[in-house]
Amino acid sequence: MITVCVSYMFNLVSLFDLISNLLLNVWMNIGLPVILFELIKKFVVAGVMFGLLSVTVMFLIWLERRICARFQSRVGPNRVGFQGFLQPVADAIKLLAKENIVPQDADRLVHFLAPPIVFTAAFTAYLCMPFGPGLIALDINLGILYIFSITTLGVMGILLAGWGSNNKYSLLGGMRSVAQIVSYEIPLILSVLGVVMLTNTLKITEIVDAQKSFFDWFIFRQPLAFIIYLIAGTAELNRTPFDIPEAESELTGGYHTEYSGIRFSMFFLAEFTNMFMVSAIATSIFLGGWHGFGFLPPYVWFFVKCFAVVFLLIWFRWTFPRMRFDQLMDLGWKALTPLAFVNIFLTGIMIFIK
Amino acid sequence: MIDMYLLYFLMIFAAVSAVGVVTFRNIFHGAICLGAMLLGIAGIYLIMGAEFVFAVQVLVYVGGILTLILFAIMLTSKIADRSILQANEQKTVSFLISAITLFVLIYAIVKTPFTTVQGPFIVVDTARIGKSLFLNNILPFEVISILLLAALVGAIVLARKDIKK
Incomplete structure (x- = not known):
């Protein structure tokens, strides 16, 4: 009994298949059509993924607040639940109950559309993210390209938020944010290309499978690419030292200055979802994905690595000072982009020599 | 379905x-x-x-x-601004041109014998697109990249201020 349980714990896919087949049998006995079952199954899977991601993101928010408190010799939230674990839940309920304020002169349609776009872009990117062997919603051939193209949709939402609020802080924040994201997207995608060249595929599951043993991890074969990816990823997230788009001291809050209540919480959730996405991509492409050292299920290894990268990002945020905008652009265009090209060139030479 | x-x-x-x-x-x-x-x-x-x-x-x-x-x-x-006009003074000319384009397009669609394929769609994978782009069509690809580079340099020349002054 215990061994069966453990084997199912290690292989979640077979567990899901078991449950699904059981339910399908019940469904067939009632005499309902199979197509409807498949359709409902898709919605349920999407719902479960959404729920799990939301919980992960809430955990991230708690983690960020606790760690930053440690860095600043404070305590951080520790009252609600064990060690303040339920603080994000309380915050979420508070935000949902708050009044939803729309500025009088705002462009209502645009103001209304912006948060859902950012939110959807952040969450649909997970469609092609493998959490473990077989634990992927849609394993298309162009996994990486799909993720990067979907995340660029968020840019549109940020622009709409900046414009629709009819507030100069929002407009400036939105423009800065988009200028930064568009600039850093180039080194971000180029840094991943080195790995794609080595594996000959864009499919994330195949890239993960190419890193079975510890020394096959692409962080060792593509160290420069990993550093470029990490810096560009931090910039994509608009986090310190690249948080000029929402610099509190000059722009109050950036593009989400005029948002409150549930719409603000959408931006907030999307921000942390994107943060987890950046670490999930780093894990799958550079850190071996779900491949671990045994004794733990693969998906646990995936999350362990993800949270290691998340910790790194939080560490960056609370220890580095903010960069000026010209320094930021210089770093993106004059340092990271050429370096990413050099990396691709060197990788090409390596492949050619082999 | x-x-x-x-x-x-x-x-x-x-x-x-x-x-x-x-x-x-x-x-x-x-x-x-x-x-x-x-x-x-x-x-x-x-x-x-x-x-x-x-x-x-x-x-x-x-x-x-x-x-x-x-x-x-x-x-x-x-x-x-709401005061900005949506159409310019060349309404008749543009109407004529778009009408002709529409006519040509409809004519082309009606006249083309479309073959209907039964069964699943033929999926062209990325590897084949890459091969055709970098083996068979390498010249047009390079010509386009030179064109883009020229446009980029031109834009920078137009946009930058004269530093020498």
């Missing part, structure tokens, strides 16, 4: 958004409609099995060109 209905939905969605692009008085709303139309077309590509075209459509058109258009609108003062 569901794919079929989704396809029709996306087609109608794209068509309605395309009408929105030219009818909205507020140019920013028009740009948003353009984004919706591009996404609708991307969705059609995805359902037809052309994953690569889908990803490139979203990455280049929505992520790149639309962002550029929105940026240009935001940086141009008073462009979203």
